[in-house]
Amino acid sequence: MTLILGVSAYYHDSAVALIKDGVVVAAASEERFTRKKHDSAFPCEALEGCLQSIGANVSDIDYVGFYEKPLLKFERLLETYLAFAPRGYVSFSRAMPPWLQLKLHIPREIRKHLGGKTKRRIVFCEHHESHAASAFYPSPFDEAAILTVDGVGEWTTTSWGIGNREKLELKQDIRFPHSLGLLYSAFTYFCGFRVNSGEYKLMGLAPYGEPIFADTIRKELIRLNEDGSYELNMDYFTFAHTLRMTGDKLERLLGVSRRNPESLVRQVDMDIAASIQVVTEEVILKLASHVHRQTGSDSLCLAGGVALNCVSNGRLLREGPFKNVWIQPAAGDAGGALGVAWLIWHQLLGNSRSANSQDSQHGSLLGPPIDESSELDELVRSGAVLHTFDDSAELDQRVASLLADGKVVGWVQGRMEFGPRSLGNRSILGDPRNTEMQSTMNLKIKYRESFRPFAPSVLDECATDCFEMKDGASSPYMLFTFDVLPSRRKEPVTPVEGIERVRQVRSDLPAITHLDYSARVQTVSESRQPRFHSLLKAFHEQTACPALINTSFNVRGEPIVRTAADAYRCFMATQMDVLVVGNHLMLREEQPESAVASSQTYLSNLAPD
Known part of the structure; x- marks a missing residue:
């Protein structure tokens, strides 16, 4: 067995990924554990959680990879300062201490945080190499072109290349400050x-x-x-x-x-x-x-x-x-942890690759799972009132009925998603047919700007009944927009301007239809997401609507929830109606007032994002 650890850290959204014998077995961002949005510290807690989820220890790690080359990035900072001196002195003086104290000593920092239990050399790849690897290696293609576009890595801001089986080569790039x-x-x-x-x-x-x-x-x-x-x-x-x-x-x-x-x-x-x-x-x-x-x-x-x-x-x-x-679901810097781990497996160790026809990202459900028994027992001890369903199909029917009645449901199941999108395991759900649902969820649940759009999750087999998608096309990671079918569109009745246009009804799925009649679609297949698919199917059977609003389970300024306790606190701090964790259902009106007070205190301490 070969276990490879990939790490992204110290800039934005630190994360770890574990690849075992060429298969990604776990990946998570540090923010989900520390509850600090975009936490850039070394991802100690994420590492511990991922190792625990696969029954491994730090001593089992064979190789460690870091997603970029700190010395190259330091070179860019120095050259940029010299090019603009003396104008850039203030920013330079603030950037230098963290570099001199920590970021130039990444190998030492990694070994320290691994408890000195690994003596393996640490592999560094360039930032856009890690992006390219994260995109190509889990893709469903044996051969493909690769394009990476972000703010800036070391010097590169945009690059393209080619991937063929296990080989990956970047051909050209565009460099800072052109980004x-x-x-x-x-x-x-x-x-x-x-x-x-x-x-x-x-x-x-x-x-x-x-x-x-x-x-x-x-x-x-x-x-x-x-x-x-x-x-x-x-x-x-x-x-x-x-x-x-x-x-x-x-x-x-x-x-x-x-x-x-x-x-x-x-x-x-x-x-x-x-x-x-x-x-x-x-x-x-x-x-x-x-x-x-x-x-x-x-x-x-x-x-x-x-x-x-x-x-x-x-x-x-x-x-x-x-x-x-x-597209890599964790397309930002967090995904670089996946990329460098796969580079070690294929490029450094020379292992062959055969593409999975779906992809090798496993639905991006790569984070640690909830522990229903211990986490729910703890909630009950704190006063939470819950209803347990022995039959998940019965629970789905109940939740579907609540959604159809206009209730907003927090939904927590299994393994946490890796990447910025909630894909049905850490989600807040609502009825997309409800004309008031977008404003309600933005202002009373998410506590964010009213104009922010919501995405639909739709049964894979029914996607073409709602959206202009090719037969057989899928969008499991909510990374593309598709137009709502013309037959489902409606012309706005009352002309309004500005943000108020959010209230105009533009289709029979008004809560997820953008002003240009598009929607950011997630297709849900039974093979990849059986639990979420079952709920969508129950809602479809009751309402003839195969889609639900799916937004990330968090409020503004907070990372997406990880545990049942995180979910319960968010549930009680908002005007959400229902919380489902595993096969357990909680109704807001049955919960103790003390939970509301403590959750509101937590909410008031969040910084706006």
């Missing part, structure tokens, strides 16, 4: 959202605006070449030498001041979001076309933070040159 990810983050910052966590808000805001600034962005901010390469006009960006992404010059160009965080969203913010979204999609399509010409492949694998832009992915699938597109 599509940082361009999108700069506009995230300009619109008042937090960089590295608010990009999905900008994407969600885009449909409410018109791309009136797109030409300005194309002419003044980014030069896009025929081969997909691009350059940013750094006169308008300050991320290379300050602690801010943009400055006064961009405000003058756009004719508007940057939005203050937490202030009301303006129409101009919506228009800016729409504009940068359109340009991002154009760059991705141009990159993909170049990669297709160079490789001649029918299949494309994607990773990097920009690969989480599901709107861009949907357009790539519809308009791009590739017949097949597969």
Whole structure:
């Protein structure tokens, strides 16, 4: 047996992955354990949880891989500072202490956190190599083109290459400061959202605006070449030498001041979001076309933070040159832990690879499972009132009935998802037919902006009854948008403007239909997700609707829940109606008032994301 540990840490969303004899057996982010969103510390608790879930110890680890090369990243910081000196002194002075004290000594830190129990040498790969490996090796393709796009690794911001069986080679890259990810983050910052966590808000805001600034962005901010390469006009960006992404010059160009965080969203913010979204999609399509010409492949694998832009992915699938597109569900830095572990198995150790026709990500249900008996016993001792069902089918019928009555249900089952999406094991569920459900779940459950869209989970066998998808197509990881069928659409009756358009009914599935009639779809198959599939089937039988709203089980500022205790606290801190953990059901009105008070205290201590 060979057990390989992959680690991503010290920048954003630390994580671990374990690969045993070429098969991924566990992966998790540290934030789920520490309850600190985007925790960048060494993922000690995630490692312990993953090892425990497979019955292994630190001493069983044969190889350790780190997802990037710290010395190369340090080189970039130094060269960038020298290029911009003395302007970048403040940011440089803040960045240096952590590097000098910790990040230049990653091997020492890893061995320390492994308790000195492994003497194996530590393998380092480049950041975009780990992204590429995380995309290709678990993909369903024996051979494929690879495209990675993010903010920045060491120097690289965008790269492409080719994967063939166990071989992977990157061919070309684009380097810092020219970065599509940082361009999108700069506009995230300009619109008042937090960089590295608010990009999905900008994407969600885009449909409410018109791309009136797109030409300005194309002419003044980014030069896009025929081969997909691009350059940013750094006169308008300050991320290379300050602690801010943009400055006064961009405000003058756009004719508007940057939005203050937490202030009301303006129409101009919506228009800016729409504009940068359109340009991002154009760059991705141009990159993909170049990669297709160079490789001649029918299949494309994607990773990097920009690969989480599901709107861009949907357009790539519809308009791009590739017949097949597969995206790593943990496309951000956390997925780098998977990538480096697979690189060790295939590239360093020379093991062969044969692609799984579905994929080798196992539905991305890779985190530690709940321990129903001990975790529920603890909740009962704390005063929780629950109903236990010996027959899971009976429970599904009850939950489906509650959902059909307009109840919001927290749903916790089995192994935790790896990646930013809840895929039916740590989810909050609702009825997509309910015209008030989007606003209700945003404002009373998630405590977040009312414009934020929700995604549908739909029975795999019924997906084409709701969405414009090819027969046999699937979207198990909620990474693509598809249009709602024209037969299910409705023209809005009352004309309104701005954010109020969220209340317009646009289809017979109003709670999941975006303003442009699209939806971020997750297809649920019986083979991969039997438990979640069973619930969806019960809801379908009762209502003739094969879909449910599926959003991550957390509130704003909190990581997705891991344990039954996390779920119960979130359940009681919100206006959720029902909580299901395993085969146990809890109704809000039956829970003790003391649980509400303690949960509200927890909620008040969360920082906004």
